Amino acid sequence: MATPNSKVSNQQKAVTDNFMDKLKKFVRTRGPDFLADPNITSVGIGYKQQDGKTTDTLSIQFTVEQKAGYDVVLESLKTKKIPKCFLIDGKEVPTDVIERSYQPAYRRVPVAVSSPRKQRVNPIMPGISVSHAKGTAGTIGCIVYDQHSGAPYILSNWHVLHGPGGQIGDEVVQPGPYDDNRVAQNRLGKLVRSHLGAAGDCAIASIEGRNFQADIFDLDVGIDEIGEPELGDKVIKSGRTTGVTQGVVTRVHTMARINYGGLVGNQAIGCFEIGPDPAHLPADGEISKGGDSGAVWLFKSENGRTTRIMAGLHFAGETAGVLHEQALACYAKSVFEKMEIGFSAPPLLQQTLELQLAQGYNTKFLGLTVSEPKLTVAGRNNAVGGATGTEVIRHTHYSVVMHAERRFAMWVGWNIDGGQIRRINGNGIDFGLDPDVDPKYQVTDKLYAGNRLDRGHLARRADLCWGSETEARQANRESFYFTNITPQIENFNQSGQGGIWGKLENALFAQVDVQNLRVSVFGGPVFHEEDRTYRGVQIPREFYKVLAYMVSGKLRAQAFLLTQNIEGLESIDLEKFRVYQVTLSEVEGRCEFRFPEVLKRGDAFSKHIARIAGMATHRPPLSTVNDIIW
Numbered sequence: 001m002a003t004p005n006s007k008v009s010n011q012q013k014a015v016t017d018n019f020m021d022k023l024k025k026f027v028r029t030r031g032p033d034f035l036a037d038p039n040i041t042s043v044g045i046g047y048k049q050q051d052g053k054t055t056d057t058l059s060i061q062f063t064v065e066q067k068a069g070y071d072v073v074l075e076s077l078k079t080k081k082i083p084k085c086f087l088i089d090g091k092e093v094p095t096d097v098i099e100r101s102y103q104p105a106y107r108r109v110p111v112a113v114s115s116p117r118k119q120r121v122n123p124i125m126p127g128i129s130v131s132h133a134k135g136t137a138g139t140i141g142c143i144v145y146d147q148h149s150g151a152p153y154i155l156s157n158w159h160v161l162h163g164p165g166g167q168i169g170d171e172v173v174q175p176g177p178y179d180d181n182r183v184a185q186n187r188l189g190k191l192v193r194s195h196l197g198a199a200g201d202c203a204i205a206s207i208e209g210r211n212f213q214a215d216i217f218d219l220d221v222g223i224d225e226i227g228e229p230e231l232g233d234k235v236i237k238s239g240r241t242t243g244v245t246q247g248v249v250t251r252v253h254t255m256a257r258i259n260y261g262g263l264v265g266n267q268a269i270g271c272f273e274i275g276p277d278p279a280h281l282p283a284d285g286e287i288s289k290g291g292d293s294g295a296v297w298l299f300k301s302e303n304g305r306t307t308r309i310m311a312g313l314h315f316a317g318e319t320a321g322v323l324h325e326q327a328l329a330c331y332a333k334s335v336f337e338k339m340e341i342g343f344s345a346p347p348l349l350q351q352t353l354e355l356q357l358a359q360g361y362n363t364k365f366l367g368l369t370v371s372e373p374k375l376t377v378a379g380r381n382n383a384v385g386g387a388t389g390t391e392v393i394r395h396t397h398y399s400v401v402m403h404a405e406r407r408f409a410m411w412v413g414w415n416i417d418g419g420q421i422r423r424i425n426g427n428g429i430d431f432g433l434d435p436d437v438d439p440k441y442q443v444t445d446k447l448y449a450g451n452r453l454d455r456g457h458l459a460r461r462a463d464l465c466w467g468s469e470t471e472a473r474q475a476n477r478e479s480f481y482f483t484n485i486t487p488q489i490e491n492f493n494q495s496g497q498g499g500i501w502g503k504l505e506n507a508l509f510a511q512v513d514v515q516n517l518r519v520s521v522f523g524g525p526v527f528h529e530e531d532r533t534y535r536g537v538q539i540p541r542e543f544y545k546v547l548a549y550m551v552s553g554k555l556r557a558q559a560f561l562l563t564q565n566i567e568g569l570e571s572i573d574l575e576k577f578r579v580y581q582v583t584l585s586e587v588e589g590r591c592e593f594r595f596p597e598v599l600k601r602g603d604a605f606s607k608h609i610a611r612i613a614g615m616a617t618h619r620p621p622l623s624t625v626n627d628i629i630w
Contacts, residue, residue: 020045022089024253027060028198028270031255035268039064039079041101042328044254044273047231048096054250060086060093061251063100102256102316102328104159104201104293117217117240118179120186122210122367123516126296127217127238130156130205131176132163132191133183138176139240139294141313142223142343143214144204144336146192150345152212153192153204155335156294157315161203162194164262172205178291196260198270199338200330201315209364216296218244223343224308226332227299229272234300235311239292246280246300247287247327249273249311256328258316270334272312274327288317288327297329360394361413365520366550371596372399373411373522379592383410384441393436393483396475397466398459400483401593403527406538407443408486411524411593414459418509418517420466424476431455434481442482447537456488458523463505486525487539500579500622501545501562507625508547508558515550522546526561526590544587548599555602557595558630559584578621581605581628605629 023045034043046061047054062082085092118129118137126142138160144153154172161172174188189206214222219238229235233249251273259266274297276287288295295314299307312329336342363369372392380386384402391401398414433439448455457479464475478484500507508519525540532539543562548555561580583606584595600606608629622628 019089019091020253023058023060023093026086026088027253027255032268034062035255035257035266037079039066040082040257041065042251042254042256042273044251044256044271045231046096046251046273048094049098057094059096061096061098063098063102063256065099065101067097067099100318100326102258102318102326104157104258104260104316117243118175120175120180124154124174124188124207124210124212125215125217126154127219127240129175129179129240129291130154130160130188130294131173131178132161132166133171133173133177133187134165135160135163136176137178137240137291139292139314140174141294141296142216142310143212144339144341144343145345146204147340147342147346152207152345153341154188154207154212155202155204155296155313155339155341157313158194158196158201158203159260159315160294161191161205162196164260164264166191168192168194174210176291193339195338196264196267196269198255198268199334200271200313201258201267201269202313202330202335202339204339204341210367211365216298219298219306221298221306221308223296223298223310225310225343226336227309227311228331228333229299229311233311234277235274235297236300236306237288237292237295237297237314239288239295239314241289241291242282242286245282245287246277247274247297248277250275250326254328256316269315269328269330271315271328271330274329276325285325287325288314292317359396360392361397361399361520362415365415366518366548366555367516368550368555368598369596370520370548370555370599372413373401373593373595375401375410376592376594379410382592384437393434395434395436395478395481395484396471397464398475398479398484400458402437402441402483404441406525406527406540407441408527408540409458409483409524410591411522412458412484413520413522414463416463416505416519416521417466418514418519421462422465422467422469422472424465424472426461426476426480429477429480431480431482431485434483437483443485443487443537444482447487447535453487453539455485458484458486458525459521460502460505463521486543487537500625501543501560503625504545504547504560504628507628508549508630511625511628512549512630513551515552518549520548522548522595524591542590544582544590546584546587546595546599548602555598556604557584557599557602558605558628559587559603561587561590580619580621582619583609 031043034040042063048057048059082095085094126140129137130140131137141155144155168191170191172188173183173186189208192204194203216238229249236246238244254271255268257266258269297311299309299311301307310332312332313335314329316328318326363371382403383391384404385391393400400412401410403410461479464479465472523545526542546559548557559582561582563578584600584603
């Protein structure tokens with residue numbers, strides 16, 4: 001596939017695709033024999049160079065360690081003279097000889113400096129540092145999916161994720177040890193598959209315990225498909241060391257000899273070559289350096305924009321001291337076929353995979369472990385399934401524990417990804433029984449008929465609608481299960497005090513620089529013996545909510561309590577709802593569970609009231625969200 005801006009000479013127009021295939025077959029068939037010559041570093045198809053300029057003549061182009069013009073010199077180099085032309089399919093194709101050699105890009109790693117590309121991040125993304133746990137540093141090329149299991153992987157090079165001394169199953173870290181040697185802390189996953197040979201220099205690794213995004217660092221685009229590079233195509237990449245650089249395809253269907261060291265030694269790698277784009281030259285002239293290995297080259301469109309089409313996988317550059325800057329990349333098609341990967345999971349696996357990954361409250365959602373609340377002895381005795389240890393029910397993006405007697409949630413825990421929220425309409429979805437809970441433990445529509453009680457979501461519907469379209473819509477539907485519903489006076493979130501209760505999550509995003517726009521929330525009703533019984537159901541009059549989030553790498557938590565006076569349920573005049581800012585310990589004192597210690601250590605409000613005289617015993621209700629102490 002050629003991009004719209006491909007350079008197409010008069011001669012190239014006359015050469016049919018069939019003849020180009022003949023040239024490709026010639027290089028692939030004869031290439032290993034040519035590379036056995038110690039002076040030849042690569043052979044491919046390119047435009048012939050003459051007096052330092054590129055002509056319109058296609059040639060079989062050789063690069064050599066050292067050019068020589070006399071037989072005596074050739075003998076000293078233990079090399080043979082390259083013919084002036086080859087007869088291919090009845091046509092004479094000239095040769096071209098250029099002095100140039102290559103080495104894997106990981107072998108010349110510059111001194112580490114502070115850079116977002118070289119730091120541990122969550123979510124991970126293409127364009128940042130990665131490596132085998134005993135390696136140095138390379139680049140995450142892109143996010144891919146196994147075409148058998150549908151599992152998400154990172155794609156990079158064999159010499160980045162595997163290396164001469166590695167083996168399948170070895171640990172992979174982000175960033176690479178050269179950028180941060182805290183290997184145990186930076187574990188990303190395991191090496192899954194790799195290949196080093198004619199199909200390319202490539203490997204994939206699993207993603208474990210971290211989230212990911214597909215858009216490439218500093219390019220802000222993901223990849224949807226792969227293409228076939230042609231001579232003159234303009235390309236762009238984002239690598240760990242040189243960042244964003246631009247180039248032009250100068251040779252195609254190339255076989256290059258690369259020395260990987262150790263027992264691996266010299267290997268013939270199928271690839272294409274890239275030179276600097278004269279219109280976008282980097283300041284230091286380098287389109288790639290050590291540490292860029294594994295970066296993805298993308299096609300550029302005719303208008304200069306970066307496309308979502310992958311041209312190849314960067315794996316090597318010219319050796320130090322060479323006059324002409326060049327880079328080598330594996331063909332995307334060969335890499336994807338060899339690794340058995342795609343840019344999305346197989347259609348039949350995609351929905352299943354997404355929903356499996358989205359099941360339940362995620363304890364590692366914030367980048368560190370925030371466990372679910374732990375039930376007390378009394379709590380286990382009262383929880384549905386508590387006696388068997390199966391009390392936690394998991395749905396898309398939220399989990400819930402049910403109280404057997406009260407038939408409402410003891411707690412609901414959910415995650416909000418503010419960067420992936422989708423606007424999905426909830427109209428037309430009926431409230432219904434949770435299929436994972438015995439109906440006898442659920443309060444149904446009989447309670448709500450003919451009165452002023454609303455079916456109120458505990459985990460807000462809008463909070464759960466994030467991620468892929470599939471999982472967001474699934475979360476939207478599952479938010480209407482009765483296990484996520486409690487009775488609330490109509491206009492619950494609008495009545496009194498400016499509707500603070502329904503604005504807590506939004507207020508947090510507006511007032512605090514939340515790391516990665518991610519928040520974990522726990523909420524539910526508070527059960528009191530004196531709660532009024534209505535239609536055989538005790539109606540909770542208090543609710544709690546706890547927000548957990550990261551700020552500058554530190555965990556913070558905020559707790560709130562809402563008191564609902566329902567004594568006037570059947571009357572017109574209702575007292576206002578009052579919202580209080582409280583400590584996590586105060587919530588625990590009203591409930592039959594305990595929050596994890598890491599969350600209580602991040603309780604900012606408990607530290608605040610300890611410093612303010614009188615606040616520990618006297619707590620005025622919040623009038624507006626501006627009264628919240630973040």
